[in-house]
Amino acid sequence: MKVIIAPDSFKGSLSAVEVASGINKGVRNAFSHAETHLLPVADGGEGTMETLIAATNGKVKEVKVTGPLGDSVKAMYGVLGNGETCVIEVASASGLALVPADQLNPLKTTTYGTGELIKAALDDGFRSFIFALGGSATNDGGAGMLQALGARLLDEKKEDISYGGGQLARIRTIDLTSFDARLAHCKILIASVMYKIHLLEKTVLQRFLVHKKGQLLRW
Numbered sequence: 001m002k003v004i005i006a007p008d009s010f011k012g013s014l015s016a017v018e019v020a021s022g023i024n025k026g027v028r029n030a031f032s033h034a035e036t037h038l039l040p041v042a043d044g045g046e047g048t049m050e051t052l053i054a055a056t057n058g059k060v061k062e063v064k065v066t067g068p069l070g071d072s073v074k075a076m077y078g079v080l081g082n083g084e085t086c087v088i089e090v091a092s093a094s095g096l097a098l099v100p101a102d103q104l105n106p107l108k109t110t111t112y113g114t115g116e117l118i119k120a121a122l123d124d125g126f127r128s129f130i131f132a133l134g135g136s137a138t139n140d141g142g143a144g145m146l147q148a149l150g151a152r153l154l155d156e157k158k159e160d161i162s163y164g165g166g167q168l169a170r171i172r173t174i175d176l177t178s179f180d181a182r183l184a185h186c187k188i189l190i191a192s193v194m195y196k197i198h199l200l201e202k203t204v205l206q207r208f209l210v211h212k213k214g215q216l217l218r219w
Contacts, residue, residue, distance in 0.1 A: 003027050006039040009047040016040035016047045017054050044191040045134025046091035049078040052130070056081030063120045065113035066148070068094045068137045069103060070163060075113060077121050086126035091135030093117045094144075099137045106139035107166030115148025122182050133192040139165040150178040 005027070007019040014022070020040040027034055039055075042048035053060060058080045067073035078087035091097070093113035096104070121129070138144070143153055144163055152175035153161045161167040 001031055001033070002035045002037070003031075004037050004039060006041050008041055008043060009045075011046075016042055016051050042132070042191075043134060043193050044132045045193065046089065046095055046097065048132035048134070048191055049076070049087040049089040049092065052080060052087050053078045058087075061120075061124070063117055065093045065116040065120075066110070066144075067098050067113055068109035068111075069099060070110065070112075073098055073113065075117050077117050079126070080130075084126070085128045085130060086121045087130045087132065088114065088118055088121065089132040089135075090114050090138075091132070094138050095135045096137040097135075104137065106137065106164070108164040109138045109140070110144035110163035111136065111138050111140055111142055112144035112148045112163060114142075115145035118145070118183075119149060119180065122180065122186075127182070127185060128187045130189045130191055133190065141165070141168060143168060143171075146179070149180045149183065151176055152178070 005020050005023045007016055007023060009016045010019055017040045020038040024036050024038055027036055040047075040051045042051040049060070052058065058078055060076045060078050062074055062076050064072055065075045073093070075093035076089075077092070078089070079085070080087065089095075090111065093116070094109070094111045099109065118129075140163070143161070143165075147153060147160070153167075153171050154173045154175060155161055155170040156172045158173070161170045
């Protein structure tokens with residue numbers, strides 16, 4: 001008997017790799033002669049990097065970055081088995097797992113650490129990227145990421161805005177003078193779940209604010 005084991009992660013519990021390993025043990029216990037093939041999958045959210053690394057015999061590098069709440073956290077980026085493609089997982093630097101349940105607030109959380117993760121990979125010489133966008137604790141539209149990469153998001157007084165989605169309404173001008181020019185020479189593939197856009201009672205932004213336990217933001 002041949003068994004293909006291809007699970008996604010169990011959100012907030014086990015990664016896809018861990019789930020596949022657990023199922024494999026169960027199958028082996030029940031059918032000792034079964035031929036099993038582990039093919040963990042991901043949808044662009046948390047666990048995507050781990051899944052890709054496992055599938056290609058790649059490696060990971062740990063980087064200290066700014067977490068979604070502004071504190072220092074340990075994040076990782078992956079390098080595929082070809083040694084050339086870098087996987088940046090937003091959840092690793094700016095994910096829900098990094099924020100205590102009673103502090104979830106996408107009006108205040110930032111993607112700054114994701115930008116720092118990208119910068120670290122650029123500094124290490126990578127120019128081919130897969131960006132896995134799911135699983136974040138943020139709703140700042142990547143504003144923090146841009147700031148970490150040198151962009152200045154300025155208010156009407158020409159002062160830099162602070163962290164969080166709640167700051168976006170203050171932006172009046174964007175200064176890209178110091179934005180990391182290396183990105184212009186990079187190949188970037190986006191890995192993300194596709195969502196149906198709702199244009200009726202609630203906007204996409206409002207739906208995500210509720211999903212991430214924020215208050216409804218009325219523009």
